[in-house]
Amino acid sequence: MLDFYPVAIEKLIEEFAKLPGIGHKTAQRLTLYVLNLPKEEVDEFSKALVKARGTIKYCSICGNFTDTDPCAICSNPSRDKKIICVVEEPKDIMAIEKVREYNGVYHVLHGVISPMSGKGPDSIKLKELVSRMKDEIKEVIVATNPNVDGEATAMYISKLLKPLSIKVTRIAHGIPMGGDLEYADEITLSKALEGRKEI
The missing domain is CATH 3.40.1360.10 (Dna Topoisomerase Vi A Subunit; Chain: A, domain 2)
Known part of the structure; x- marks a missing residue:
């Protein structure tokens, strides 16, 4: 891979690319989109992600x-x-x-x-x-x-x-x-x- 992105951007691209159905080009596009969002929107996105991961569990009856x-x-x-x-x-x-x-x-x-x-x-x-x-x-x-x-x-x-x-x-x-x-x-x-x- 070419080293024309800062390490933080490369890391974000790598993380997006781990998602199912997301290839390297789409991960790159998502990364650049997120970097162009206002800081408040990025904060809301990251809070929503952390909250969902922290509060969502499996139902003890059905497993949903x-x-x-x-x-x-x-x-x-x-x-x-x-x-x-x-x-x-x-x-x-x-x-x-x-x-x-x-x-x-x-x-x-x-x-x-x-x-x-x-x-x-x-x-x-x-x-x-x-x-x-x-x-x-x-x-x-x-x-x-x-x-x-x-x-x-x-x-x-x-x-x-x-x-x-x-x-x-x-x-x-x-x-x-x-x-x-x-x-x-x-x-x-x-x-x-x-x-x-x-x-």
């Missing part, structure tokens, strides 16, 4: 991001607590909530079973999911991404919960194979939820 425990979804009395939608990450909840078609609660696995990456069933929040089955759960919707690891995880969950006589469904594949929930549009997600099937 929250600043109160339990989260707003788990503590909402109008949500159907007998239906649990299982997702890989908190960002998937955000994608499903945009659709406004689902009124149940969630369970975040914080990953998927991925033998190639050395992640087995104990690496994700499956025990916590099973422990939630003591309530009168009538359906578990598995909304893992439609890729090899997502499908393997869905099948594992199905086999894990079937002996408990709980209906396990899988969202329909309105989402393309290899795609991620966070990139699906609202119509596709809505159709995927409507067309879910038992597994």
Whole structure:
């Protein structure tokens, strides 16, 4: 790399480049944008970042991001607590909530079973999911991404919960194979939820 930026700017570019989906050129553009902001705006941005990192935690029930425990979804009395939608990450909840078609609660696995990456069933929040089955759960919707690891995880969950006589469904594949929930549009997600099937 050429040494035409001061060390502080190079460091900021490096930090932006660590973010997912941000390459070196975009990191450079973001850095230069931030450096041209008024000092007050930069202070607000940095305060918001530090505050979010310091106050956001995982919900003790579902594993979603929250600043109160339990989260707003788990503590909402109008949500159907007998239906649990299982997702890989908190960002998937955000994608499903945009659709406004689902009124149940969630369970975040914080990953998927991925033998190639050395992640087995104990690496994700499956025990916590099973422990939630003591309530009168009538359906578990598995909304893992439609890729090899997502499908393997869905099948594992199905086999894990079937002996408990709980209906396990899988969202329909309105989402393309290899795609991620966070990139699906609202119509596709809505159709995927409507067309879910038992597994």
